[in-house]
Amino acid sequence: MWNRIDYGWRWFATAFSFFMFGLGGILVPIVVIPILYLLPGSTVQKQQRGQRFIHYAFRTFIGMMASLGVLTYEVKHRTKLQDAKLVLANHPTLLDIVFLISIIPNASCIVKSALVRNPFTWGPIKLAGYIINDDDADNVLALAKTAFNKNHALVVFPEGSRTTPHQQTTLKRGAANIAIRTQVDISPVLIQCTPLTLTKMHRWYQIPKKRMHFYIEIKDKIMISPYLESKTPSKGARQLTRDLSQYFNQEIELRE
């Protein structure tokens, strides 16, 4: 009996949370973008305020989901993110980016261009000036470099999209290329959600029998310098991608 009440409540609270996320995605730009534009300051400052705003909004959102009993979470070694440049994380669920931005005040990220056409997400993307992956590799690299110069932490999921459950992680080379060609160290983040939910294979309303728990651990930096010694950056990126794949697969296995 208690189980059914718990399940029903979490189902309702999950639906409510998604509703709030969508509502926020639509209302926030309408209200906040004009205010941010009207406040004095340079474009960079406005973007920074937008970024902060999304950070606090996502923090509030996660806090809301936690207090509604949809999820619990723990963040380990948060301080290691203080001077992070390129943040690379595995990508099991839909909420990963929300968690990461909620713990990184200066977070920027690279988003797929489909999200710009999505009415629920284009506002926040515009607001914070996130980088849009328009398949113009040169352009994305240049924007990443600019972001690092502005002291943004750039969040990238090297898998490109959410992990297919129960499969080895395979990485695209984009993340490694950014690290090598902009010469920044990597801050790896491990994300684990138990029971696994909100994956590629789940619909949002297929909630787990037990309340989901997010474990987020910030690992020690991976230094880029050894990879810069490769003959060509394209070779360095291949080696780094292989090493990162192995790293993430190993770390995920250790947790399971």
Next chain:
Amino acid sequence: MKNQQEIYLKIVALFEQLFEISPEDITLESNLYQDLDIDSIDAVDLVIELRKMTGKKIQPEDFKQVRTVADVVEQVQKLLNETKA
């Protein structure tokens, strides 16, 4: 003027040197993106190397049409012919 076979061999060597693709995996029909696992950043590197090889600038629009190794050979030959003209 260089013949197609020479250009092909040069490209195969370039692919090995740039992208660690072993020559026996490459044929004229190989699709760069599907068979040889070349991504958009690699394509940028490749265009730069081809420019060094031919001394001619490849138009990005032209390179967008390129799908297979044979297409690359054709592009390079086109550029080299332009030099002559």
